[in-house]
Amino acid sequence: EIVMTQSPATLSVSPGERAALSCWASQSVRSNLAWFQQKPGQSPRLLIYGASTRATGISARFTGSGSGTEFTLDISSLQSDDFAVYYCHQYNNWPRTFGQGTKVEIK
Amino acid sequence: QVQLVESGGGVVQPGGSLRLSCTASGFTFSSYDIQWVRQSPGKGLDWVAFVRYDGNSKYYADSVKGRFTISRDNSKNTLYLQMNSLTPEDTAVYYCARDSHPPAYCGGYCSVGYWGQGTLVTVSS
Numbered sequence: 621e622i623v624m625t626q627s628p629a630t631l632s633v634s635p636g637e638r639a640a641l642s643c644w645a646s647q648s649v650r651s652n653l654a655w656f657q658q659k660p661g662q663s664p665r666l667l668i669y670g671a672s673t674r675a676t677g678i679s680a681r682f683t684g685s686g687s688g689t690e691f692t693l694d695i696s697s698l699q700s701d702d703f704a705v706y707y708c709h710q711y712n713n714w715p716r717t718f719g720q721g722t723k724v725e726i727k
Numbered sequence: 728q729v730q731l732v733e734s735g736g737g738v739v740q741p742g743g744s745l746r747l748s749c750t751a752s753g754f755t756f757s758s759y760d761i762q763w764v765r766q767s768p769g770k771g772l773d774w775v776a777f778v779r780y781d782g783n784s785k786y787y788a789d790s791v792k793g794r795f796t797i798s799r800d801n802s803k804n805t806l807y808l809q810m811n812s813l814t815p816e817d818t819a820v821y822y823c824a825r826d827s828h829p830p831a832y833c834g835g836y837c838s839v840g841y842w843g844q845g846t847l848v849t850v851s852s
C-alpha cells in the first residue's frame with residue numbers, strides 16, 4: 621500500500637498570506653494525485669486532480685504541483701473561506717490512499 | 728447537477744451486519760466508476776472500496792477485505808456496500824464518492840470528484 625504523508629499537520633497563517641502544503645508518496649504515483657478541501661460538518665471538495673489541474677469552479681489561488689513522490693498545494697492570499705483541512709489522495713495504485721490531512725488555521 | 732444520497736446507516740452491535748445504499752442522479756450512473764470512503768469521528772479520510780462503471784472490477788482496502796462487498800445496480804442508479812462482521816473500528820461516516828470523469832477521459836486513472844453527504848455507521852454494544 622502506498623503511504624501518503626502530509627506536512628505540516630497544522631499550518632497557522634494570517635489572512636492574505638500564502639500557504640504551502642506538502643504531500644509525499646512512499647513510491648511514485650506519477651501525476652495521479654488529487655487535493656481535497658474539507659470544512660467542519662461538510663463533505664470533501666475536489667480542488668486539484670492530475671497533480672496540477674484545477675477542478676471546475678476552483679479559484680486560481682489554488683495551485684498544485686509535483687509528480688512522482690513529491691507534491692505541493694499552494695494557496696495564495698488566504699481568505700477566510702480557505703481555512704479548512706486539506707487532504708492529498710493518490711489514485712495510481714490499489715488500494716487508493718489518502719494523506720492524514722493538513723489543517724490550515726487562522727493565525 | 729450531480730447528486731449522491733447515502734442511506735442505511737445506524738447503530739449495530741459488534742459482529743453485526745449493515746447494508747448501505749447510495750442513490751445517484753444528475754448524471755449517467757452507468758458511465759462512471761464509484762467508491763465508498765469513510766471518515767471516523769475527528770479523523771481523516773479512509774478509502775474503503777471501488778467498483779468499475781460496469782461492475783466487472785472491484786477493489787478493497789485491506790482492512791475490509793473479506794468482510795465488505797461493494798456492488799452496483801445500474802438499472803436503479805444505486806451503489807451498495809454490504810458490511811459484515813462489523814467492529815467498533817468500522818464506526819465512521821461512510822461517503823459515496825463518484826470519480827471526476829468517465830474512465831476513458833482519464834485513461835483509467837480518475838480522481839474522486841463528487842461526494843455525497845455521508846451516512847453514519849456506529850458499531851457499539
